[in-house]
Amino acid sequence: MEQFSDPQIHLAVPEQVDEIFAIMSGVAAQMEHPEYYVIDDRDYVARHISQEGFTLLWMEGETVAGFLIVHLPRPGDEHNLGNDLGFSPRQLLLSAHMESAAILPQFRGRGIQKKLLAAAGGRVRQMGFQYSLCTVHPDNLPSLKSLQSLGYQVAATKLKYGGKLRHIMKKELGSIQGGFPMKGxxxxxxxxxxxxxxxxxxxxxxxxxxxxxxxxxxxxxxxxxxxxxxxxxxxxxxxxxxxxxxxxxxxxxxxxxxxxxxxxxxxxxxxxxxxxxxxxxxxxxxxxxxxxxxxxxxxxxxxxx
Ligand SMILES: CC(C)(COP(=O)(O)OP(=O)(O)OC[C@H]1O[C@@H](n2cnc3c(N)ncnc32)[C@H](O)[C@@H]1OP(=O)(O)O)[C@@H](O)C(=O)NCCC(=O)NCCS
Missing domain, CATH: 3.10.180.10 (2,3-Dihydroxybiphenyl 1,2-Dioxygenase, domain 1)
Structure with missing residues (x-):
């Protein structure tokens, strides 16, 4: 099993799709400002266990306390956030998305999202990605602060997801190879x-x-x-x-x-x-x-x- 810096962080497996989706939909239903958190369907979660990215979980004993879904855009993906930032084709290939995070209310206030983001950033960097991108509503302060404290910067602010205001956050992860990742x-x-x-x-x-x-x-x-x-x-x-x-x-x-x-x-x-x-x-x-x-x-x- 893959080890992360924090033993409470685990890589999600297919059997956990329902539990993750239950947290995602439950948290969304309880949002004071629903426009801060746009969610997807169960199939989206399933596809982000291995096919289109991966999902990190924060475990409290046997309970999943929260998750972070990472999306790895394929070449030519029109939804690659690098498109909003004028990225070159090479930069687009090197971009990963920190896509969706939610922590159950009873476990908030301990910086768990930040720890998941840090672990995911390290993992995508190991995979050869150089840019970590994500969106956040400008007033979603817990999420915005978590991102900023890890070095993410506001790279653009625009309407996304059918008219919802979002900062596009960017962090340069740097190349672990120290050279030029080959296109193949x-x-x-x-x-x-x-x-x-x-x-x-x-x-x-x-x-x-x-x-x-x-x-x-x-x-x-x-x-x-x-x-x-x-x-x-x-x-x-x-x-x-x-x-x-x-x-x-x-x-x-x-x-x-x-x-x-x-x-x-x-x-x-x-x-x-x-x-x-x-x-x-x-x-x-x-x-x-x-x-x-x-x-x-x-x-x-x-x-x-
Ligand atoms: C966003 C979310 C994942 C963060 O959970 P968390 O990791 O427990 O975050 P914390 O409560 O530890 O807060 C993180 C930071 O925001 C700050 N913060 C929290 N609530 C705040 C508020 N209302 N106003 C200002 N700052 C606040 C904390 O002090 C902390 O800052 P610090 O790093 O300087 O100490 C959680 O709030 C959540 O699930 N929200 C609903 C879903 C969502 O919005 N997801 C993000 C969009 S994808």
Missing amino acids: LHHIALWAPDESGFRQALEFYNKVLGCPVVHTWERKGQSAAMLDLGGTRLELVIDPAGANGPFAHIAFDVEDVDAVVETVRAAGRPITMEPTDVSLGPDYPARVAFCKGPIGELVEFFQVK
């Missing part, structure tokens, strides 16, 4: 020894394994192709020296090649190709750079332009 693997590249090897490899990956050819282009006067492996791509290129074996490089999908290269350089890794604008065919401009990895591997940073 862009491609793996294989050397073919010559044109005939290239054709055989293309035939195998395209015709036998059914990987669609996404791009073809000429590299130094020789054939090159990019195939879709189902999310990640495979680049087939011809090795001019013909002697380096089939593995060419792995390429990370990055937001800013130049910034990554400066970090890699500062870490002492040789840059074997400085950031360069390239074209993989007429409709595929990219900016790429290469470095030598610690065990001799060639690593590419690939920024789609």
Whole structure:
């Protein structure tokens, strides 16, 4: 079982959905100012046990005293609060939401929401998120104070949830990697020894394994192709020296090649190709750079332009 800094904090499991939803709906029904606390349905709670985020509980013995639901927006989620703050696509990918918190009235006054927020912030940071975002009504002082005391700041104030006034609160969690979280693997590249090897490899990956050819282009006067492996791509290129074996490089999908290269350089890794604008065919401009990895591997940073 995952341990948190406070032993009373637990990760919710599916069997606790009804108990959490009962607290959520019970607290909402008793609100002096109902507009402060907008709630969702049971299915929403169920989806935030593991699929769309996670839920932290504060336990008093066997009793759930309160909860905090964390939502992890998927790429392209129009409800990502970073959209309200003008976040870049990369910042949106690195944003987590502290979505819904409620403490049963008899357990309030002990800063439990704050402890849950701190634990959740630590957890999403470990997961690689860099921004923690949430909304709060400007007059919901217990919630606002809990957030502010943890370093959350008012980043915008606007109408949300069909016309309800909300501060959008933001906290920068910082990167635990200290570098640049990758957007994923862009491609793996294989050397073919010559044109005939290239054709055989293309035939195998395209015709036998059914990987669609996404791009073809000429590299130094020789054939090159990019195939879709189902999310990640495979680049087939011809090795001019013909002697380096089939593995060419792995390429990370990055937001800013130049910034990554400066970090890699500062870490002492040789840059074997400085950031360069390239074209993989007429409709595929990219900016790429290469470095030598610690065990001799060639690593590419690939920024789609
Ligand atoms: C918001 C909520 C989760 C906070 O519960 P809690 O963790 O027990 O909060 P506390 O009572 O310990 O109060 C937190 C802070 O607000 C302050 N506070 C509490 N009530 C206050 C009030 N009426 N006026 C001003 N400050 C107040 C506390 O002094 C404390 O400040 P401190 O950190 O400087 O000591 C709880 O009030 C709740 O369930 N509310 C209903 C649902 C809700 O509004 N959820 C938030 C929106 S998602």
